[in-house]
Amino acid sequence: KFDILSKQYFWMESSRSGFTAMGIEGDVSTGPMLRRGASCWTDGSQNVYIYGGQNTSNRDLNSGMYGDIWMYRPSSRKYTFIAGVYGADSPGTSTFPGPRVHPIVGLDSKKRIVIAGGALGAERTNVGYNNVWVSKLCSCSLGSVCTANSTCNLCPNNQFSPMPMLNCAVCAAGTDSIAGSTSCNLCVAGKSSTSGSSCTPCSPGKLFILCR
Numbered sequence: 001k002f003d004i005l006s007k008q009y010f011w012m013e014s015s016r017s018g019f020t021a022m023g024i025e026g027d028v029s030t031g032p033m034l035r036r037g038a039s040c041w042t043d044g045s046q047n048v049y050i051y052g053g054q055n056t057s058n059r060d061l062n063s064g065m066y067g068d069i070w071m072y073r074p075s076s077r078k079y080t081f082i083a084g085v086y087g088a089d090s091p092g093t094s095t096f097p098g099p100r101v102h103p104i105v106g107l108d109s110k111k112r113i114v115i116a117g118g119a120l121g122a123e124r125t126n127v128g129y130n131n132v133w134v135s136k137l138c139s140c141s142l143g144s145v146c147t148a149n150s151t152c153n154l155c156p157n158n159q160f161s162p163m164p165m166l167n168c169a170v171c172a173a174g175t176d177s178i179a180g181s182t183s184c185n186l187c188v189a190g191k192s193s194t195s196g197s198s199c200t201p202c203s204p205g206k207l208f209i210l211c212r
Contacts (some may be wrong), residue, residue, distance in 0.1 A: 025080045026081070027078065033055065048071070051067075052068075066084075102118055103117055114132065143155055145168045157177065172184065173193060176197070
């Protein structure tokens, strides 16, 4: 991490190599495998994304390649496995690019991930890519969700999204939220709600302490 005011770098993390289920934030021991030649970018919520790269022990070979996407959230210092296949040398498909090193990666005006070029690995090889991929994933801000046409919409009232790229979840009974929330709030004393509904005043005759 580079601090602009002090003009100094700060060590944030050591290497990790544990797997997490796709879309679920891992613990402090999980994260992408050690690699070189990966590309990274950030979103509007200061999250850092990592794509591609090659295992450092396979520097002179066309193997040990990665084609996965991970998100690092500085606020929690944890990784989330976003897309691709966990592990080295997983082949690409008709809907997802294959593993590569040094691709150019960025976000377009709709916050879709754009991947261009890259190589098959091995600094001495002439095998490179001349294709461009545009994802159906969005780099959405917290409290919003990626739609089928790759735009970001705020979660509606009484729903929430705890982190980018996860679907909006419905608030549980006894809680509610406003649009664009990352969590749900307990109803105040004297109000209650059913799942997915706003907190409303309790019916006459109910004790406030029992009505949430």
